[in-house]
Amino acid sequence: xxxxxxxxxxxxxxxxxxxxxxxxxxxxxxxxxxxxxxxxxxxxxxxxxxxxxxxxxxxxxxxxxxxxxxxxxxxxxxxxxxxxxxxxxxxxxxxxxxxxxxxxxxxxxxxxxxxxxxxxxxxxxxxxxxxxxxxxxxxxxxxxxxxxxxxxxxxxxxxxxxxxxxxxxxxxxxxxxxxxxxxxxxxxxxxxxxxxxxxxxxxxxxxxxxxxxxxxxxxxxxxxxxxxxxxxxxxxxxxxxxxxxxxxxxxxxxxxxxxxxxxxxxxxxxxxxxxxxxxxxxxxxxxxxxxxxxxxxxxxxxxxxxxxxxxxxxxxxxxxxxxxxxxxxxxxxxxx
Amino acid sequence: xxxxxxxxxxxxxxxxxxxxxxxxxxxxxxxxxxxxxxxxxxxxxxxxxxxxxxxxxxxxxxxxxxxxxxxxxxxxxxxxxxxxxxxxxxxxxxxxxxxxxxxxxxxxxxxxxxxxxxxxxxxxxxxxxxxxxxxxxxxxxxxxxxxxxxxxxxxxxxxxxxxxxxxxxxxxxxxxxxxxxxxxxxxxxxxxxxxxxxxxxxxxxxxxxxxxxxxxxxxxxxxxxxxxxxxxxxxxxxxxxxxxxxxxxxxxxxxxxxxxxxxxxxxxxxxxxxxxxxxxxxxxxxxxxxxxxxxxxxxxxxxxxxxxxxxxxxxxxxxxxxxxxxxxxxxxxxxxxxxxxxxxxxxxxxxxxxxxxxxxxxxxxxxxxxxxxxxxxxxxxxxxxxxxxxxxxxxxxxxxxxxxxxxxxxxxxxxxxxxxxxxxxxxxxxxxxxxxxxxxxxxxxxxxxxxxxxxxxxxxxxxxxxxxxxxxxxxxxxxxxxxxxxxxxxxxxxxxxxxxxxxxxxxxxxxx
Numbered sequence: 095x096x097x098x099x100x101x102x103x104x105x106x107x108x109x110x111x112x113x114x115x116x117x118x119x120x121x122x123x124x125x126x127x128x129x130x131x132x133x134x135x136x137x138x139x140x141x142x143x144x145x146x147x148x149x150x151x152x153x154x155x156x157x158x159x160x161x162x163x164x165x166x167x168x169x170x171x172x173x174x175x176x177x178x179x180x181x182x183x184x185x186x187x188x189x190x191x192x193x194x195x196x197x198x199x200x201x202x203x204x205x206x207x208x209x210x211x212x213x214x215x216x217x218x219x220x221x222x223x224x225x226x227x228x229x230x231x232x233x234x235x236x237x238x239x240x241x242x243x244x245x246x247x248x249x250x251x252x253x254x255x256x257x258x259x260x261x262x263x264x265x266x267x268x269x270x271x272x273x274x275x276x277x278x279x280x281x282x283x284x285x286x287x288x289x290x291x292x293x294x295x296x297x298x299x300x301x302x303x304x305x306x307x308x309x310x311x312x313x314x315x316x317x318x319x320x321x322x323x324x325x326x327x328x329x330x331x332x333x334x335x336x337x338x339x340x341x342x343x344x345x346x347x348x349x350x351x352x353x354x355x356x357x358x359x360x361x362x363x364x365x366x367x368x369x370x371x372x373x374x375x376x377x378x379x380x381x382x383x384x385x386x387x388x389x390x391x392x393x394x395x396x397x398x399x400x401x402x403x404x405x406x407x408x409x410x411x412x413x414x415x416x417x418x419x420x421x422x423x424x425x426x427x428x429x430x
Numbered sequence: 431x432x433x434x435x436x437x438x439x440x441x442x443x444x445x446x447x448x449x450x451x452x453x454x455x456x457x458x459x460x461x462x463x464x465x466x467x468x469x470x471x472x473x474x475x476x477x478x479x480x481x482x483x484x485x486x487x488x489x490x491x492x493x494x495x496x497x498x499x500x501x502x503x504x505x506x507x508x509x510x511x512x513x514x515x516x517x518x519x520x521x522x523x524x525x526x527x528x529x530x531x532x533x534x535x536x537x538x539x540x541x542x543x544x545x546x547x548x549x550x551x552x553x554x555x556x557x558x559x560x561x562x563x564x565x566x567x568x569x570x571x572x573x574x575x576x577x578x579x580x581x582x583x584x585x586x587x588x589x590x591x592x593x594x595x596x597x598x599x600x601x602x603x604x605x606x607x608x609x610x611x612x613x614x615x616x617x618x619x620x621x622x623x624x625x626x627x628x629x630x631x632x633x634x635x636x637x638x639x640x641x642x643x644x645x646x647x648x649x650x651x652x653x654x655x656x657x658x659x660x661x662x663x664x665x666x667x668x669x670x671x672x673x674x675x676x677x678x679x680x681x682x683x684x685x686x687x688x689x690x691x692x693x694x695x696x697x698x699x700x701x702x703x704x705x706x707x708x709x710x711x712x713x714x715x716x717x718x719x720x721x722x723x724x725x726x727x728x729x730x731x732x733x734x735x736x737x738x739x740x741x742x743x744x745x746x747x748x749x750x751x752x753x754x755x756x757x758x759x760x761x762x763x764x765x766x767x768x769x770x771x772x773x774x775x776x777x778x779x780x781x782x783x784x785x786x787x788x789x790x791x792x793x794x795x796x797x798x799x800x801x802x803x804x805x806x807x808x809x810x811x812x813x814x815x816x817x818x819x820x821x822x823x824x825x826x827x828x829x830x831x832x833x834x835x836x837x838x839x840x841x842x843x844x845x846x847x848x849x850x851x852x853x854x855x856x857x858x859x860x861x862x863x864x865x866x867x868x869x870x871x872x873x874x875x876x877x878x879x880x881x882x883x884x885x886x887x888x889x890x891x892x893x894x895x896x897x898x899x900x901x902x903x904x905x906x907x908x909x910x911x912x913x914x915x916x917x918x919x920x921x922x923x924x925x926x927x928x929x930x931x932x933x934x935x936x937x938x939x940x941x942x
Contacts, residue, residue: 293789301800
């Protein structure tokens with residue numbers, strides 16, 4: 095009954111995913127022995143830094159029974175705030191601007207919390223709408239142009255590696271964040287409330303929880319982590335890119351990863367550790383495909399396929415619960 | 431289509447001799463449970479056969495096998511001596527098996543006629559002939575003498591009429607075998623009469639009718655024969671006219687529970703007034719007033735839709751109060767949310783366990799500790815040892831049958847799920863003064879029902895005020911000390927247990 099800490103954070107499903115990751119690495123080695131270089135490893139890990147942070151917000155929200163299509167738009171908008179603060183207040187330290195950008199991220203998340211919980215709009219549709227609103231705004235702000243961010247301190251944060259290894263210092267921070275959120279999820283009242291509200295909001299309310307408040311916190315948290323993710327991304331790219339993230343749609347990749355890791359689309363279950371292992375698999379796979387000189391559309395195709403596979407697995411896993419609730423038919427998270 | 435036609439022909443050919451449906455050595459195992467163990471019996475056309483047994487006895491599994499929903503491990507099912515290949519629900523329908531479940535299998539937005547002829551719409555030169563469809567449907571509806579318009583969407587019909595549509599659909603297919611799974615659960619008494627009339631007609635036409643229900647009264651009213659199952663095994667087959675309730679219960683539970691109600695050990699000392707409701711009005715109830723004393727059990731009786739659930743939801747802070755006053759221990763209270771009510775000592779076991787009571791996917795522990803998470807805090811974290819203790823207490827106190835603490839409640843039986851909710855509200859971290867039980871015995875087997883009645887009395891002995899809502903009249907007039915009857919959102923009367931009879935309570939419930 096009692097499981098070790100590591101085992102609880104990374105559950106059974108991850109074992110399969112880890113095997114798949116190793117398989118991808120072996121296959122890559124067989125096809126392109128030169129691909130397993132230190133540089134490539136650093137690329138994959140840097141990529142994971144972004145997805146790790148970004149994915150935690152998405153997975154937490156998913157477990158609480160919500161989903162935010164505007165998450166990458168929040169990243170872009172927060173980066174825009176960061177850029178504008180740097181431009182308007184010359185000499186301001188980058189980390190102060192970053193804090194302001196993160197606060198802005200919380201506000202963007204808060205807007206969606208208000209739409210979904212305050213006005214009780216369908217979260218799926220409302221957040222698609224907001225994604226479009228912010229996407230348009232982000233392009234208008236720089237007339238669709240990329241803007242370079244030349245702050246050596248800001249770029250160094252994501253670039254510095256531990257000694258001679260290909261592991262960025264930031265990666266350690268990201269792992270710490272994943273672990274911290276896992277602990278919150280498994281061992282605190284708030285974490286438990288998230289799972290309960292995601293599992294059955296009506297029952298949670300009648301047992302004295304406040305589902306609206308908990309979901310709102312998750313939307314805001316999603317906005318905050320999206321902002322941090324956006325900053326990491328722009329630090330790595332050294333620029334503000336008004337369309338890059340919306341094209342990449344990292345919320346869909348995060349959704350796939352979370353579901354591969356056992357987070358149910360019906361909310362109420364899953365672990366962040368496995369979601370992180372899921373994202374590692376996807377990152378490694380995309381990078382492997384790219385090093386094999388396969389075109390980008392192929393990577394997109396594979397990612398889409400993975401999402402459908404993950405959804406299929408989830409659907410089979412939750413068949414039982416849906417059957418037992420056949421009277422009204424459960425609604426998927428973004429729909430209630 | 432072709433298959434259906436064939437069924438129709440064979441039916442009309444064999445109308446004279448009684449048809450038979452035979453179960454021969456049916457077994458089915460699920461991981462950890464032998465759901466059915468070598469079950470054999472047969473049913474005859476022109477008779478209604480009841481399938482009776484506690485929850486988990488194997489009735490549903492048997493119906494699912496018959497309807498092609500799940501495969502059997504062993505055995506055969508024969509219709510008129512011919513083995514049936516029940517490999518899918520569709521196959522079963524084509525072979526003449528119709529199962530009418532509690533959950534409607536209709537398409538709400540389509541009209542009555544389209545639903546009835548779904549999959550067999552009359553076609554003229556490539557297009558659906560609506561004229562013909564309407565005429566054919568009207569013919570069927572008239573045959574049963576029902577006041578249903580074939581052109582209205584099913585969603586616009588009452589639950590009872592929707593069920594009628596489903597029965598007509600089965601009749602249209604000319605199914606020789608029609609099964610009913612707890613058909614009366616969502617129906618009012620009047621609607622039940624209509625249903626029974628219909629079943630009577632089907633019976634006269636020589637159909638083989640299987641009838642699953644927990645309600646004893648109905649079984650004696652409508653069935654001719656009774657098959658009792660227990661723990662997946664066939665116990666006995668009886669003629670309804672030659673048995674009685676006591677014997678049936680004995681066969682079902684394998685022991686004599688005697689007169690359930692007479693054996694209850696009740697509380698006879700009431701304390702001060704605990705809860706006082708004055709002129710409560712919400713969107714669904716009007717001018718409701720009553721007093722609940724410490725140690726008293728108040729029963730709320732009434733037909734479905736009378737406003738019983740809405741009264742307790744308003745008291746519990748789950749629905750908004752428009753006007754009126756609620757006093758707890760003499761103090762006026764206003765609850766903005768269930769949280770406030772819980773903190774004040776009011777607990778509600780909601781009407782629908784699965785939809786509103788439990789987090790099915792979560793383990794027992796999480797479901798028990800839900801309202802007291804705040805008190806389970808140790809520094810920043812949840813005290814999982816205390817949580818396990820709490821759950822262990824509930825499991826012991828209510829003898830919840832489970833191998834481990836962290837079993838998902840999804841995997842428990844209905845009775846045990848209900849006990850988990852009771853455990854939640856009566857743990858030592860709760861200070862429940864008023865316990866509201868909304869249909870606590872719905873879909874629960876006879877043995878567990880009796881346990882729950884005793885629990886209600888035990889709560890009263892501890893000084894808790896209990897509000898007990900039930901649609902089963904016998905139950906509510908025998909368990910509660912005072913029965914408050916509602917009709918159309920208003921209280922129409924109040925009767926003491928000693929004076930209560932099914933007749934006088936029903937008269938108040940149906941007051942026009």
